Amino acid sequence: MTEAAAVEKVEDIEIRLLLEALFLKYHYDFRNYAMASIKRRLKKAREQLGFETFSAMQEGLLHDQAMLPQLLRFLTVQVSEMFRDPSYFKAIREKVVPHLRTYPSLKVWIAGCSSGEELYSLVILFREEGLEDRTIFYATDISHEALEAAETGVYALDRIQLFTENHRKSGGKSSLSDYYQAAYGKALFDKTLRRNVVFSDHSLVTDAVFAEMHLISCRNVMIYFDRALQDRAVGLFKDSLARKGFLGLGAKENLRFSCHADAFTDFVREEKIYQRRAE
């Protein structure tokens, strides 16, 4: 690294202080997130919340509790799709489900569920495969707003065409329209889809194991973490999974750089579905 680059920019120092303040005052820990994306999101927040500098934003955050949800909205914003990457859900259906069928009861964890698209995708898939009734789904996120959105299960109607197409490509055995009612430009998903779902505030950064899982799906969440934090999260998944339990990641995520890689085997390599070793 050149000498010039070794001197930290003022703005970067301000960002670190802001994240420290966020942690010390409110216990939201973004300190080990991958900085480039955090910086972009914070810049957008600074612009839209009307602060000149990150230092001014830090002061605002420390003295005005009402700013917390506003800031978190920028830091945790995440857009997903139902059945995003249909081939992933197809692999869950065709390769993972036959193993899951052998258990009398199942626990599934959607870690970082955001506004619930991945959750509903899995619940619908499990219903189609006749596994829903014996399954508890844990949908967790650090954002209360996201959890509320997930629990509400309302999506803009103009996204439904994409969701429907994805569902079909994933090998869906029913019609997606069986699961929602359209009204006023929105699609309201059937509340029975939530009857076996537990929504909960949980942080992969600071919280611990809470149940023994058979399947954990955590897609495009860990790309926002630095390597140390990725290791922590994967360690948590390792400790949460039953022997021979499954871990599904995003299309461009893998365990190659993880210190826990040895605890897993590739189950469906091209879909980033891993299986916990039996030991």
Next chain:
Amino acid sequence: MTPVKAQAVTIGASAGAVEALSAILPALPQSFPLPVIVVVHVPSDRPSLMVDLFRAKCRLPVEEAEDKQSLETGTIYFAPPDYHLLVETDRNLSLSSDEPVLFSRPSIDILFESAADAFGPALIAIVLTGANRDGADGLAAVHEAGGTAIVQNPEGAHARAMPEAAIQSCPSALVLSLDAIAEYLKEV
């Protein structure tokens, strides 16, 4: 001011990308001393053909960028479809699933802005052919950080809009033909 030695190259291209990149990437010698990070707008719902296509044409290794991968000199990295590609200040790559910018994911602006932050004056950033304005803001950020901004001459471009927007946003950028860009890179 002593000139800073370049440490990385970023390239953004959209409509007409394959042809334009074919005039540049295969021309780079095996001894090329910098990592080359490329964003091309490709459809989000299927695997990109870019890596296979350019692997067959180039002397340098060509890879699809992976999350938290460290940059190697003399390697060409393509952003995966449907993800933004960023450079961290520790010079590792990272991916993001944030919303598209200017309808694009990957976004040239996001790559360029993060690379400008990571490399400052040691970055060469190049905007090629395209039919939108992605890359214009990113190129201005590269220039502002002291990096070298280059734009494909709109005259020879398959689609002029993107180079024109980049020139407008970053008037001091070098405007070069594809051949001249390839020659420029061979001299670094």
